[in-house]
Amino acid sequence: MNQNRREHRQGQAVVRGKLVPTSTHDQRLLARQGPSDWVHMDPWRVLRIQAEFVEGFGQLAEMPPAVTVFGSARTRPDSEEYELGRALGRKLAQAGYAVITGGGPGVMESANRGASEVEGAMSVGLGIELPFEQRMNDYVDLGIEFRYFFVRKTMFVKYSCGFITLPGGFGTLDELFEALTLVQTGKVTSFPVVLMGSEFWGGLLDWIKSSLLSTGKIASQDLDLITVTDDVDEAVRIIADADVARSQQRMDESEAAAVQTAEPQ
Numbered sequence: 001m002n003q004n005r006r007e008h009r010q011g012q013a014v015v016r017g018k019l020v021p022t023s024t025h026d027q028r029l030l031a032r033q034g035p036s037d038w039v040h041m042d043p044w045r046v047l048r049i050q051a052e053f054v055e056g057f058g059q060l061a062e063m064p065p066a067v068t069v070f071g072s073a074r075t076r077p078d079s080e081e082y083e084l085g086r087a088l089g090r091k092l093a094q095a096g097y098a099v100i101t102g103g104g105p106g107v108m109e110s111a112n113r114g115a116s117e118v119e120g121a122m123s124v125g126l127g128i129e130l131p132f133e134q135r136m137n138d139y140v141d142l143g144i145e146f147r148y149f150f151v152r153k154t155m156f157v158k159y160s161c162g163f164i165t166l167p168g169g170f171g172t173l174d175e176l177f178e179a180l181t182l183v184q185t186g187k188v189t190s191f192p193v194v195l196m197g198s199e200f201w202g203g204l205l206d207w208i209k210s211s212l213l214s215t216g217k218i219a220s221q222d223l224d225l226i227t228v229t230d231d232v233d234e235a236v237r238i239i240a241d242a243d244v245a246r247s248q249q250r251m252d253e254s255e256a257a258a259v260q261t262a263e264p265q
Protein backbone atom coordinates (compact mmCIF):
# COMPACT_ATOMS: atom_id res chain seq x y z
CA MET A 1 0.00 0.00 0.00
CA ASN A 2 1.26 3.50 -0.87
CA GLN A 3 1.84 5.30 2.46
CA ASN A 4 2.77 8.54 0.71
CA ARG A 5 -0.60 9.26 -0.87
CA ARG A 6 -1.84 12.79 -0.35
CA GLU A 7 -4.45 13.09 2.40
CA HIS A 8 -7.06 15.73 3.09
CA ARG A 9 -9.62 16.13 5.86
CA GLN A 10 -13.10 17.38 4.95
CA GLY A 11 -15.23 17.86 8.02
CA GLN A 12 -15.51 14.35 9.42
CA ALA A 13 -14.21 12.68 6.26
CA VAL A 14 -10.66 11.92 5.16
CA VAL A 15 -9.98 11.67 1.44
CA ARG A 16 -6.76 10.41 -0.17
CA GLY A 17 -4.99 10.36 -3.51
CA LYS A 18 -6.99 11.54 -6.49
CA LEU A 19 -9.98 12.42 -4.32
CA VAL A 20 -8.04 15.27 -2.67
CA PRO A 21 -9.80 18.42 -3.91
CA THR A 22 -7.92 21.32 -5.46
CA SER A 23 -9.82 23.93 -3.41
CA THR A 24 -11.34 24.22 0.09
CA HIS A 25 -14.96 24.81 1.10
CA ASP A 26 -14.10 28.35 2.23
CA GLN A 27 -12.48 29.08 -1.14
CA ARG A 28 -15.50 27.82 -3.04
CA LEU A 29 -17.91 29.74 -0.83
CA LEU A 30 -15.99 32.98 -1.24
CA ALA A 31 -15.34 32.61 -4.98
CA ARG A 32 -17.50 35.22 -6.68
CA GLN A 33 -16.52 34.53 -10.27
CA GLY A 34 -16.58 31.31 -12.16
CA PRO A 35 -19.24 29.01 -13.50
CA SER A 36 -22.70 30.11 -12.47
CA ASP A 37 -23.65 26.69 -11.14
CA TRP A 38 -21.58 27.44 -8.01
CA VAL A 39 -23.65 30.58 -7.42
CA HIS A 40 -26.87 28.62 -7.67
CA MET A 41 -25.56 26.19 -5.09
CA ASP A 42 -25.04 28.83 -2.38
CA PRO A 43 -28.52 28.41 -0.86
CA TRP A 44 -27.78 24.71 -0.42
CA ARG A 45 -24.40 25.45 1.04
CA VAL A 46 -26.20 27.19 3.89
CA LEU A 47 -27.42 23.79 5.05
CA ARG A 48 -23.85 22.52 5.30
CA ILE A 49 -22.84 25.65 7.21
CA GLN A 50 -25.81 25.09 9.50
CA ALA A 51 -24.75 21.48 10.02
CA GLU A 52 -21.27 22.65 10.98
CA PHE A 53 -22.74 24.93 13.65
CA VAL A 54 -24.94 22.09 14.94
CA GLU A 55 -21.98 19.69 15.11
CA GLY A 56 -19.74 22.26 16.84
CA PHE A 57 -22.37 23.29 19.40
CA GLY A 58 -23.15 19.64 20.09
CA GLN A 59 -19.54 18.56 20.58
CA LEU A 60 -18.65 21.50 22.80
CA ALA A 61 -21.81 21.74 24.88
CA GLU A 62 -20.31 19.91 27.87
CA MET A 63 -17.07 21.87 27.95
CA PRO A 64 -15.79 23.08 31.31
CA PRO A 65 -14.81 26.77 31.52
CA ALA A 66 -12.21 27.29 28.81
CA VAL A 67 -9.62 29.77 27.57
CA THR A 68 -8.56 30.13 23.96
CA VAL A 69 -4.87 30.53 23.17
CA PHE A 70 -3.91 31.99 19.78
CA GLY A 71 -0.50 32.34 18.21
CA SER A 72 1.72 31.52 15.29
CA ALA A 73 1.44 28.23 13.43
CA ARG A 74 5.15 28.60 12.61
CA THR A 75 6.68 28.77 16.10
CA ARG A 76 9.35 26.11 16.41
CA PRO A 77 9.30 23.54 19.22
CA ASP A 78 12.82 24.55 20.32
CA SER A 79 11.92 28.24 20.78
CA GLU A 80 11.22 30.34 23.88
CA GLU A 81 7.77 31.16 22.53
CA TYR A 82 6.93 27.48 22.38
CA GLU A 83 8.03 27.08 26.00
CA LEU A 84 5.91 30.09 26.95
CA GLY A 85 2.85 28.58 25.25
CA ARG A 86 3.47 25.25 26.94
CA ALA A 87 3.83 26.85 30.39
CA LEU A 88 0.68 28.86 29.75
CA GLY A 89 -1.33 25.79 28.70
CA ARG A 90 -0.14 24.00 31.83
CA LYS A 91 -1.03 26.88 34.19
CA LEU A 92 -4.44 27.38 32.62
CA ALA A 93 -5.16 23.68 33.03
CA GLN A 94 -3.93 23.72 36.63
CA ALA A 95 -6.32 26.62 37.28
CA GLY A 96 -9.17 24.39 36.07
CA TYR A 97 -9.59 25.71 32.53
CA ALA A 98 -9.87 23.69 29.37
CA VAL A 99 -7.45 25.00 26.76
CA ILE A 100 -8.74 25.66 23.24
CA THR A 101 -6.49 26.35 20.25
CA GLY A 102 -6.72 26.18 16.49
CA GLY A 103 -5.40 22.60 16.76
CA GLY A 104 -2.43 23.27 14.48
CA PRO A 105 1.34 23.36 14.99
CA GLY A 106 3.50 26.03 16.66
CA VAL A 107 1.96 27.99 19.52
CA MET A 108 -1.28 26.05 19.17
CA GLU A 109 0.57 22.79 19.73
CA SER A 110 2.53 24.24 22.64
CA ALA A 111 -0.59 25.31 24.56
CA ASN A 112 -2.34 22.00 23.87
CA ARG A 113 0.80 20.21 24.99
CA GLY A 114 0.99 22.13 28.28
CA ALA A 115 -2.68 21.37 29.00
CA SER A 116 -2.24 17.70 28.16
CA GLU A 117 0.48 17.45 30.81
CA VAL A 118 -2.04 18.18 33.56
CA GLU A 119 -4.01 15.24 34.93
CA GLY A 120 -7.72 15.54 34.16
CA ALA A 121 -7.37 18.68 32.04
CA MET A 122 -9.04 19.06 28.66
CA SER A 123 -7.08 20.04 25.57
CA VAL A 124 -9.21 21.10 22.61
CA GLY A 125 -8.32 21.82 18.98
CA LEU A 126 -10.70 23.58 16.63
CA GLY A 127 -9.03 22.89 13.31
CA ILE A 128 -9.66 24.43 9.93
CA GLU A 129 -9.62 22.91 6.47
CA LEU A 130 -6.74 24.52 4.58
CA PRO A 131 -5.61 24.23 0.95
CA PHE A 132 -2.40 22.51 2.01
CA GLU A 133 -1.90 19.38 4.07
CA GLN A 134 -1.89 19.75 7.81
CA ARG A 135 -3.07 17.71 10.74
CA MET A 136 -4.37 18.22 14.24
CA ASN A 137 -1.45 18.32 16.68
CA ASP A 138 -0.82 15.26 18.88
CA TYR A 139 -1.75 16.98 22.16
CA VAL A 140 -5.42 17.55 21.37
CA ASP A 141 -7.93 15.40 23.30
CA LEU A 142 -11.04 16.73 21.57
CA GLY A 143 -10.50 17.85 18.00
CA ILE A 144 -13.15 19.26 15.70
CA GLU A 145 -12.41 20.09 12.10
CA PHE A 146 -14.24 23.04 10.54
CA ARG A 147 -14.73 23.84 6.89
CA TYR A 148 -15.54 27.49 7.41
CA PHE A 149 -13.42 30.03 9.31
CA PHE A 150 -16.42 32.03 10.49
CA VAL A 151 -18.13 28.99 12.05
CA ARG A 152 -14.92 28.08 13.85
CA LYS A 153 -14.49 31.65 15.13
CA THR A 154 -17.94 31.56 16.66
CA MET A 155 -16.89 28.47 18.62
CA PHE A 156 -13.75 30.14 19.99
CA VAL A 157 -15.79 33.02 21.39
CA LYS A 158 -18.82 31.06 22.54
CA TYR A 159 -16.88 28.43 24.46
CA SER A 160 -14.16 30.45 26.12
CA CYS A 161 -14.12 33.07 28.83
CA GLY A 162 -11.10 34.95 27.48
CA PHE A 163 -8.42 35.00 24.80
CA ILE A 164 -4.67 34.89 25.36
CA THR A 165 -2.62 35.75 22.31
CA LEU A 166 1.04 34.87 21.85
CA PRO A 167 3.18 36.23 19.02
CA GLY A 168 1.84 35.38 15.58
CA GLY A 169 1.16 36.48 12.04
CA PHE A 170 -1.94 37.41 10.03
CA GLY A 171 -4.09 34.61 11.46
CA THR A 172 -3.26 35.63 15.01
CA LEU A 173 -3.88 39.32 14.30
CA ASP A 174 -7.22 38.49 12.72
CA GLU A 175 -8.29 36.54 15.79
CA LEU A 176 -6.98 39.25 18.14
CA PHE A 177 -8.78 42.11 16.42
CA GLU A 178 -11.99 40.18 16.05
CA ALA A 179 -11.99 39.60 19.81
CA LEU A 180 -11.26 43.26 20.50
CA THR A 181 -14.08 44.37 18.20
CA LEU A 182 -16.54 42.04 19.93
CA VAL A 183 -15.58 43.43 23.33
CA GLN A 184 -15.49 47.05 22.14
CA THR A 185 -18.97 46.79 20.63
CA GLY A 186 -20.38 45.04 23.68
CA LYS A 187 -21.12 41.78 21.87
CA VAL A 188 -19.25 39.98 24.62
CA THR A 189 -18.80 41.31 28.15
CA SER A 190 -16.20 40.62 30.85
CA PHE A 191 -14.03 39.01 28.21
CA PRO A 192 -10.33 39.62 28.84
CA VAL A 193 -7.93 39.87 25.92
CA VAL A 194 -4.35 39.28 27.03
CA LEU A 195 -1.26 39.68 24.86
CA MET A 196 1.78 37.72 25.96
CA GLY A 197 5.20 39.02 24.89
CA SER A 198 5.74 42.72 25.58
CA GLU A 199 8.67 42.99 23.18
CA PHE A 200 6.74 41.46 20.30
CA TRP A 201 3.51 43.41 20.86
CA GLY A 202 5.12 46.69 21.97
CA GLY A 203 5.39 48.11 18.46
CA LEU A 204 1.76 47.37 17.68
CA LEU A 205 0.61 49.02 20.90
CA ASP A 206 2.74 52.09 20.18
CA TRP A 207 1.14 52.32 16.73
CA ILE A 208 -2.33 51.89 18.19
CA LYS A 209 -1.64 54.83 20.51
CA SER A 210 0.18 57.04 18.01
CA SER A 211 -2.14 56.42 15.05
CA LEU A 212 -5.51 55.10 16.22
CA LEU A 213 -5.87 56.96 19.51
CA SER A 214 -4.28 60.22 18.44
CA THR A 215 -6.57 60.53 15.41
CA GLY A 216 -9.68 59.58 17.34
CA LYS A 217 -10.20 56.20 15.66
CA ILE A 218 -10.53 54.58 19.06
CA ALA A 219 -11.41 55.98 22.49
CA SER A 220 -8.88 56.04 25.30
CA GLN A 221 -10.90 53.47 27.27
CA ASP A 222 -10.53 51.07 24.33
CA LEU A 223 -6.88 50.76 25.25
CA ASP A 224 -7.99 49.22 28.54
CA LEU A 225 -9.42 46.26 26.63
CA ILE A 226 -5.92 44.91 26.07
CA THR A 227 -3.48 43.76 28.75
CA VAL A 228 0.11 42.99 27.85
CA THR A 229 2.22 40.76 30.05
CA ASP A 230 5.21 38.41 29.97
CA ASP A 231 4.08 36.63 33.11
CA VAL A 232 2.08 33.42 32.71
CA ASP A 233 0.68 33.69 36.26
CA GLU A 234 -0.56 37.20 35.59
CA ALA A 235 -2.24 36.10 32.36
CA VAL A 236 -4.10 33.33 34.20
CA ARG A 237 -4.99 35.71 37.06
CA ILE A 238 -6.55 38.21 34.63
CA ILE A 239 -8.76 35.46 33.21
CA ALA A 240 -9.75 34.21 36.68
CA ASP A 241 -10.55 37.73 37.95
CA ALA A 242 -12.80 38.36 34.95
CA ASP A 243 -14.51 35.05 35.69
CA VAL A 244 -15.29 36.18 39.24
CA ALA A 245 -16.55 39.55 37.96
CA ARG A 246 -18.79 37.81 35.41
CA SER A 247 -20.28 35.46 38.03
CA GLN A 248 -20.93 38.43 40.34
CA GLN A 249 -22.61 40.32 37.51
CA ARG A 250 -24.84 37.31 36.73
CA MET A 251 -25.80 36.99 40.41
CA ASP A 252 -26.63 40.70 40.63
CA GLU A 253 -28.74 40.47 37.48
CA SER A 254 -30.70 37.45 38.65
CA GLU A 255 -31.25 39.02 42.09
CA ALA A 256 -32.51 42.22 40.43
CA ALA A 257 -34.82 40.15 38.21
CA ALA A 258 -36.13 38.24 41.24
CA VAL A 259 -36.86 41.49 43.12
CA GLN A 260 -38.68 42.89 40.09
CA THR A 261 -40.88 39.78 39.81
CA ALA A 262 -41.66 39.84 43.53
CA GLU A 263 -42.73 43.51 43.56
CA PRO A 264 -46.49 44.07 43.37
CA GLN A 265 -47.45 45.60 39.99
Ligand SMILES: CC(C)=CCNc1ncnc2c1ncn2[C@@H]1O[C@H](COP(=O)(O)O)[C@@H](O)[C@H]1O
Binds near residue numbers: 105130175
Ligand atom coordinates in the same frame (compact mmCIF):
# COMPACT_ATOMS: atom_id res chain seq x y z
C1 LIG B 1 2.42 25.26 9.07
C2 LIG B 1 1.12 25.94 8.90
C3 LIG B 1 1.11 27.33 8.34
C4 LIG B 1 -0.01 25.31 9.31
C5 LIG B 1 -1.32 25.97 9.36
N1 LIG B 1 -2.20 25.25 10.17
C6 LIG B 1 -3.14 25.82 10.92
N2 LIG B 1 -3.94 25.01 11.63
C7 LIG B 1 -4.89 25.52 12.43
N3 LIG B 1 -5.08 26.85 12.61
C8 LIG B 1 -4.31 27.70 11.93
C9 LIG B 1 -3.30 27.24 11.05
N4 LIG B 1 -2.71 28.32 10.51
C10 LIG B 1 -3.31 29.42 11.05
N5 LIG B 1 -4.26 29.05 11.92
C11 LIG B 1 -5.10 29.97 12.75
O1 LIG B 1 -4.50 31.27 12.73
C12 LIG B 1 -3.68 31.48 13.88
C13 LIG B 1 -2.22 31.43 13.50
O2 LIG B 1 -2.01 32.09 12.30
P1 LIG B 1 -0.59 32.79 12.03
O3 LIG B 1 0.42 31.69 12.01
O4 LIG B 1 -0.42 33.76 13.16
O5 LIG B 1 -0.78 33.48 10.70
C14 LIG B 1 -3.97 30.36 14.88
O6 LIG B 1 -4.32 30.87 16.16
C15 LIG B 1 -5.08 29.53 14.21
O7 LIG B 1 -6.33 29.72 14.80
